[in-house]
Amino acid sequence: VKIGIIGSGRMGAALGALWVRAGHDVCFGDIDEAKAQAAVEAAEGGRACDVPHAAEFGDIVLLSPPWPKFREALQMCGPMQGKIVIEILNPLRPDFSGLEIGFDTSAAEEVAKAVPQARVVKAFNVLPSPLLDPAKRPSAEKISIFFCGDDPEARELTAQLITDCNFDPVDCGALKAARYLEPMAMLLMHMVFQQKLPAEIGFRFLRPA
């Protein structure tokens, strides 16, 4: 699959590297092109470019800028008609004390409103970035990655990309389930920042076999 990364920070760069390793064609984009170049080197593959070209390149676009920059990033991406947009945002307050938006909407729904011609999926937000390194994961139990979106095909492809990272995909249905996934991510941050746990924490979804 052709994947464009919008925002090659800790999450974007590491996810892209996993997908390079899984055989996908990845284009790392960032406002700071040196960052995109560094992501290519770390991934030992893929290519680097600016944000508009990364968005144009991908059949799937990973939206991974910092939350306060997402509107600006989307403006640089254009309408992305028909593209699958996987967004991993957590709508944090500037002081990290909680979420900016809540039960009547979600970061995911705000993204979908901003690019109505794209097919938006929420994924990878309930995941501290260190766990993108397979060596840092608890070995016995696979971490679950919760995702949701209104387009079934987009969800199916996202599930595959999650499996490609050796995580356990959990389909949460419609995009508005992001209203629950964003607070879940906040709990992980709370466990790290307030409860002083190490960052290598996550959830496993248990269901009958």
Added chain:
Amino acid sequence: VKIGIIGSGRMGAALGALWVRAGHDVCFGDIDEAKAQAAVEAAEGGRACDVPHAAEFGDIVLLSPPWPKFREALQMCGPMQGKIVIEILNPLRPDFSGLEIGFDTSAAEEVAKAVPQARVVKAFNVLPSPLLDPAKRPSAEKISIFFCGDDPEARELTAQLITDCNFDPVDCGALKAARYLEPMAMLLMHMVFQQKLPAEIGFRFLRPA
């Protein structure tokens, strides 16, 4: 430990039964005294009484009425000075479409405001009631029960009561972490009602050994 149950419905009755089995002295209370009596019979132990007496009986009080009834239940309980109150409420909208209260407060904090002389802990809300039956749990991996509260001793005792049910206790610190635990429970309900999964689902919290 002496435990008073306020609301002997599915959650209250089954939790009480597990604690009877673990050797605790349990008093099942309910507005409907026949329900409390049925809980005693199902638990093969403990005693049944009305709500005020159950509250008086317990050093630990389990607050497990339906969400719309919690204020009424608390009025019957009195101030519960110094008692540990474990509340398991999810502040559901009447049509189950989401939560009534969100990021600026939580059911747990509302309970704490209503009984300021008690030591309130949030627990057991991220758990579908069928999983209280040990036979219905996935055998290999222990389900995590997330809990939070402002009193360290109350949290410690709650952790013990969770262990007594053969669950994995996860200390989430201050009571306001309930703002994240309540949406997590909503995700489980969403998975059952919208995604049509069976009710035997839950989360396991993964952290380094």
